[in-house]
Each structure stands twice: as C-alpha cells, then as structure tokens.
Amino acid sequence: MSTVLVTGAAGTIGRAVVRRLLAEPAVERVRVADQATPPAWMAEACEVVVGDLRDSDVARRAVRGQTHVVHLAAIVGGIANFHRCPQTLLAANTALLNAVFDAAIAERVERLVYVSSSMVFERATRFPTPEEHIDECPPPRSAYGFSKLAGEVMCRAAHAEHGLEYAICRPFNAYGPGEMPASEPGIAHVVPDLLHKALRCQRPLEIFGSGRQTRTLTHVDDIAEGIARCCFHPAAACEDFNISAAEELTVAEIAELCWQACGNDPAEFELRSVPSFEVDVQRRWPSVEKARRLLDFEARVPLREGIARTAEWLRRELEPERASSYGANSP
Numbered sequence: 001m002s003t004v005l006v007t008g009a010a011g012t013i014g015r016a017v018v019r020r021l022l023a024e025p026a027v028e029r030v031r032v033a034d035q036a037t038p039p040a041w042m043a044e045a046c047e048v049v050v051g052d053l054r055d056s057d058v059a060r061r062a063v064r065g066q067t068h069v070v071h072l073a074a075i076v077g078g079i080a081n082f083h084r085c086p087q088t089l090l091a092a093n094t095a096l097l098n099a100v101f102d103a104a105i106a107e108r109v110e111r112l113v114y115v116s117s118s119m120v121f122e123r124a125t126r127f128p129t130p131e132e133h134i135d136e137c138p139p140p141r142s143a144y145g146f147s148k149l150a151g152e153v154m155c156r157a158a159h160a161e162h163g164l165e166y167a168i169c170r171p172f173n174a175y176g177p178g179e180m181p182a183s184e185p186g187i188a189h190v191v192p193d194l195l196h197k198a199l200r201c202q203r204p205l206e207i208f209g210s211g212r213q214t215r216t217l218t219h220v221d222d223i224a225e226g227i228a229r230c231c232f233h234p235a236a237a238c239e240d241f242n243i244s245a246a247e248e249l250t251v252a253e254i255a256e257l258c259w260q261a262c263g264n265d266p267a268e269f270e271l272r273s274v275p276s277f278e279v280d281v282q283r284r285w286p287s288v289e290k291a292r293r294l295l296d297f298e299a300r301v302p303l304r305e306g307i308a309r310t311a312e313w314l315r316r317e318l319e320p321e322r323a324s325s326y327g328a329n330s331p
Helices: 012-022 040-045 056-063 079-084 086-106 131-135 143-162 190-199 220-232 251-261 289-295 303-329
Strands: 002-007 027-034 047-050 068-071 111-115 166-171 205-208 239-243 271-274
Touching: 002 012, 002 056, 002 220, 012 027, 012 040, 012 220, 027 056, 047 056, 056 086, 068 086, 068 220, 086 143, 111 143, 111 220, 131 239, 143 166, 166 220, 190 205, 190 251, 190 303, 205 251, 220 239, 220 289, 239 289, 251 303
Parallel strands: 002 027, 002 068, 027 047, 068 111, 111 166, 166 239, 205 271
Antiparallel strands: none
C-alpha cells in the first residue's frame, strides 16, 4: 500500500488531487502539506503538515515516511500575477523545488510526481503540441514558465544523479470549483475572472487582448485523474505528459460560454478588448495522444457542463458578498 504526500494541497488542483487519492484503493494514507490551513474535510481525512516547505526541516518532516510525493506547491495565478511579481515568484518556486526534491531524495521516495505547467510551452511552434516538443521549444520568457521548466530539468537531474523516479504532469488551463476571482482582473485564472464579470452582467464583457488567443480548458477533476495515474501507472515512470482536454477554443469563445453559463441573454453578449501583457500566449493546444496511449487517460468532463457547474459554485460562494453589499446600501 502507498502513502502519498500532496504539497500545495489547499489549492484548487490540490484539493481535487486529494479527493481523488482518498478514493484510490492503492493508497493507505494521504498526507497534505501547505502554508494554508486545509479545509475541515481534508484535516479529518488526512495527516496534515502546516508550514513553509521552503524550509528544509519542514520539507523533510512532510516527506518522511511517504512512498510517493505529488509536488504542487507553487505561486500560481493568472496573467497579471505573472507580470506583477516575477522575481518573488521565481525565487519562491525554485526554493520549493530545492527543498522538496532534496527531501524526496533523502527519504528515498518511490516516485515523485511533479506538476509542471503548460507555460513551459509558452513559445511553442507545433500544434497540437506533443511532449517531445520540449526539446526544441524556446524556453519561456515568463518567470513562472521558467520556474516550471526548471522543475522539469530538476526531475531529470535528480534521476540521473540519485535514481529518483519521477513523472511530469503538465496541466493545461485548469478550471473548476475552488478558485475565487481576484479584485483585480488577471490575478486569478481566466475562467473565474470571466465568470465573475458575467455574474455581474458586465457589458461589454472585458477581455485581455483580441480574444483570438486560444486555450484548452481542462476540469480540475480530469487533471486530478491524470495526476493520480502518473502516481501509480508503471508506464509513467520517468516520463512527461500533457494532462489536458483536447478542445481548442478562443478566449472570445470561452467568454461567451461563461456569459451564457451565468444565465445571461445570448443576444446581449458583447466584448471589449483591453490591453494585454507582454507575455500573453497566443495559442495553447496540446497533443493528448501520449497520455491516452500510455496511461489510458482521457479528459471526461464536458466543457459546457464543467463551466456551468463552476458558474453555479461561484454564484453560491459570492452570495454572502452580495448580501453584505445589499445590507451596506440598505436604509
């Protein structure tokens, strides 16, 4: 039986991964580690380590006794977040890599699953983008993309020098219940940003750039399934995988889906472009063939259904905010 540590477990993907691992027959125990206090259900079902994993002692304590490690802990966010604090982000993410990988090597874990990012393909030129394109793709310009690529290099280096078995997962455009919008557009990811605007009936709906940029939205439950398979499938050993749905959509199309999912009149949908950022990937569309062939993995959550469920979750989460605003303005 396996014991699995999930770092960054309090995040949106982290929570979905923990739920999936708790349902896995091969897993005896799940341990979670994060700076944030986990939700009550997670604290009841898992062992909990609360602390800064950049501290080598905290990382070693979290990893000790685990057969598998899923490394999710990182500073993430939307396009504005990447540009607002690039040095902070790069320093924190590489410090996390150093501490967690050193602990995994010292504790001789059976497999480390590193959750990378589609941003390693920030400058991709092949579409749909296969995993092997990483060998010829120019390195990312963003600090976030570079920090994620550094983790992939560290996986291969740790295996070459210390024999650490790894699997690399690259989620593409994760969305789903769990991520709240930020007060400033672009700090959170695109779906919570757009849903928040659509729930407020912002018209015209503001998007960054032309709207012709493409993304491949993947529900967090599908991403969690792909990560779980990378934990235990023999074919995942020392391999890298795009963990993604297959449907490429423009940002304008995604905005329209979000508008309609919030119950707004389709005839009233209109967009307004606002200036984007220096790094705004124009096309993101992965090949999913390798994960299908080696892991028998395929995204299952239909996009329209997933967006609708996410919109309904966000509507419920925002109700206290609306009630508070109403009360403040009432006589």
